[in-house]
Amino acid sequence: GAVVSQHPSWVICKSGTSVKIECRSLDFQATTMFWYRQFPKQSLMLMATSNEGSKATYEQGVEKDKFLINHASLTLSTLTVTSAHPEDSSFYICSARPPTGGNTGELFFGEGSRLTVL
Amino acid sequence: AQSVTQPDIHITVSEGASLELRCNYSSGATPYLFWYVQSPGQGLQLLLKYFSGDTLVQGIKGFEAEFKRSQSSFNLRKPSVHWSDAAEYFCAVALSGGYQKVTFGIGTKLQVIP
Numbered sequence: 001g002a003v004v005s006q007h008p009s010w011v012i013c014k015s016g017t018s019v020k021i022e023c024r025s026l027d028f029q030a031t032t033m034f035w036y037r038q039f040p041k042q043s044l045m046l047m048a049t050s051n052e053g054s055k056a057t058y059e060q061g062v063e064k065d066k067f068l069i070n071h072a073s074l075t076l077s078t079l080t081v082t083s084a085h086p087e088d089s090s091f092y093i094c095s096a097r098p099p100t101g102g103n104t105g106e107l108f109f110g111e112g113s114r115l116t117v118l
Numbered sequence: 119a120q121s122v123t124q125p126d127i128h129i130t131v132s133e134g135a136s137l138e139l140r141c142n143y144s145s146g147a148t149p150y151l152f153w154y155v156q157s158p159g160q161g162l163q164l165l166l167k168y169f170s171g172d173t174l175v176q177g178i179k180g181f182e183a184e185f186k187r188s189q190s191s192f193n194l195r196k197p198s199v200h201w202s203d204a205a206e207y208f209c210a211v212a213l214s215g216g217y218q219k220v221t222f223g224i225g226t227k228l229q230v231i232p
Contacts, residue, residue, distance in 0.1 A: 004161075034220075042224065043208065043222045043225050044208070044222045046220075049219075093161055095161075106152065106164065107164075107220060109161035109163070110161050112159065112160060114159065
C-alpha cells in the first residue's frame, strides 16, 4: 500500500516554543493531506485539510494561527504548532489520499508524532 | 451529517477465541466504510474497506467485516484471535461521491489474554 511518513516521531519542547511536524507521501503524489489530533483514549479529530498550493481548510474550533499548515509540494505537508503550551501536548497524525483512493475516502496514515510541551 | 458509533470501548478475549467488534453508522447516503487498526504509539493501518458489491469483505490479518444496510452496521470479525491482534480498532465512514470527510468512531481497545 501507499506509504506516508511523519517526522519526528516524538518531540519534547519548552512552553512558548514552536514545533514543526512533517508529513511525506513517499511513493505517491498527494494533492490533499489531512491533519488529525488524538487525545488519550479518544478518537481522531480532524484539525485541517491541507491542499497543495493553497491555504489549508481548518475545522471549526481549530486555531489557524496556532496550527500553521503548509503544503508546499505534492509530497510534503507541514504542521507547525506555534507558541506551544502544555495543553497542546497530544498525538498528531497526518494522512494522505492516494490517487487510487479517488473519491472513496480511503486514507493512508503516517506513524504519528507525539508532542509533549513542558 | 455522518457519524460512527462503536459501542464497546474495551473488549477482552482469550487467544484463539473468535472476535466481533461492533460498528454502527449514520449517513444520509450510501457510505464508504473502513476499519483501521492502531498499535500503541503508531499511526493507523487500513484493515479493510467496503465501497459496494459483496457485503462481506475480506481484509488483512484474517479479518473480515459485513455490511448490513438494514442495521446500519459494519461489524468486524475474526474467527481466531492472536495475541498480536491486541490494539485499538477504529471504524470510519465517508460519504460516497465527490470529496468526503472521513469520520472516525471512538475506537475499541482489544485486549488478548493467554
